[in-house]
Amino acid sequence: MAEAKCLYIIVIGCGRLGSFLANRLSNQGHSVVVIDINPNSFDALMADQFSGFKIEGDATELAVLSHAKMDKADVVIGATHDENVNIMAGQIAKNNFNVPKVLVRILDPNKESFCRQIGVEYICTTSLAAEKMITALNQK
Amino acid sequence: MNILIIGGGKIVYFLAKTFLSKGYNVTIVNRKKVECSQLARQLKAIVIFGNATDPQVLREAQAASMDTVLAITPNDEDNLMICQLSKLNFGIQKTLALVNDPNNEEIFHKLGVTTAFSTTRMISSLIEQRSGLDDIVSLFPAAEGRVNITEVALPKESPVIGKSLTEISLPEHSLIGCILRDSEVIIPRGETILYTDDRLVLITLPENHGPVLKLLMGNNI
Structure with a gap:
């Protein structure tokens, strides 16, 4: 990612992954909007790091995505604990709002091939962790 | 299957x-x-x-x-x-x-x-379109609710009685598909005149359904 350029990033889900990303990306100087259905989850956003916007709402509701100005977004990250929500929001971001960079987190490795088929860029945290662990084991 | x-x-x-x-x-x-x-x-x-x-x-x-x-x-x-x-x-x-x-x-x-x-859409359009409209005999949505096909009977108070279709200028994206008069079926043209008790088969979109009905039925709806 370009160092100096300020991107408009929408992070969907403010759990462990979402809040971590939102804090980090906002701190790096990007303009960040976080969407979560549960307003309490915004507590994980650190005042000294996060200076973006928070939107309380369901990311599978089109009005919520429009409200987050998804049409203006450079990046959309699907980071909720429900991979189906991430995949759906990711597809809408890509196909409806023409967002140039869409990245979704999935948990089930069985869904990797599906994501490739529908053309949504994904990170499967389960496969990723497994690979890291196997590599670590092989090193010893 | x-x-x-x-x-x-x-x-x-x-x-x-x-x-x-x-x-x-x-x-x-x-x-x-x-x-x-x-x-x-x-x-x-x-x-x-x-x-x-x-x-x-x-x-x-x-x-x-x-x-x-x-x-x-x-x-x-x-x-x-x-x-x-x-x-x-x-x-x-x-x-x-x-x-x-x-x-x-x-x-x-x-x-x-x-x-x-x-x-949600089905129920809301049913409620909007059915409520209080006794002269609307049958109605069903086609193409997943994007098109309405409705049959309405023109009451004698209707403002379009005695007028031709050209005179009443229906809103855009709406059509009177046919007119049932007594036992006759008429495929209307611009010069066709509307009479009391004509039953019109209307094709409308959900967004102009209300205005079309108002135009045809006057304040009876």
Whole structure:
């Protein structure tokens, strides 16, 4: 990612992954909007790091995505604990709002091939962790 | 015909029952164990316990042998996923999804779901169009509710009585498809004059349905 350029990033889900990303990306100087259905989850956003916007709402509701100005977004990250929500929001971001960079987190490795088929860029945290662990084991 | 239904509640039970009575083969996938055993006892359907957004569960449900999949869970994201998986991985041609957010109908079509329907939209248009309209005899939505076909009887107070179609200037995107007068069927032209008790078959869009009715019925609605 370009160092100096300020991107408009929408992070969907403010759990462990979402809040971590939102804090980090906002701190790096990007303009960040976080969407979560549960307003309490915004507590994980650190005042000294996060200076973006928070939107309380369901990311599978089109009005919520429009409200987050998804049409203006450079990046959309699907980071909720429900991979189906991430995949759906990711597809809408890509196909409806023409967002140039869409990245979704999935948990089930069985869904990797599906994501490739529908053309949504994904990170499967389960496969990723497994690979890291196997590599670590092989090193010893 | 082989139908795969994903979801729960009474709607799934009654749908399955209807399809079974028509002689279709029905398979149901449900996420709740208790409900699964209930459904299995009540229906001559194959019932599978599991999450149908998992490709393995769909495989277990013999998705590849299905003609139609009907995803009616309360979650739009799951319904979308089920329909897309069914189509891409198992080659099911006809996929139907329930959408809770009416705005998702269009998106689902775009993303390859054959039919996306919103109960919210159906109920709201029924209420809007039926309430207090006694002269509206029959009405049904076509093309997933994007077109309304309505039959209305012109009361004698109607402001369009005695006028020709050219004179009344219907709003754009609406059409009087035919006129039923006594036992005659008239396919109207611009010069056709409207009379009391004519029954008009109207084709309208949901957005101009109200204005068209107002124009034809005056303040009777």
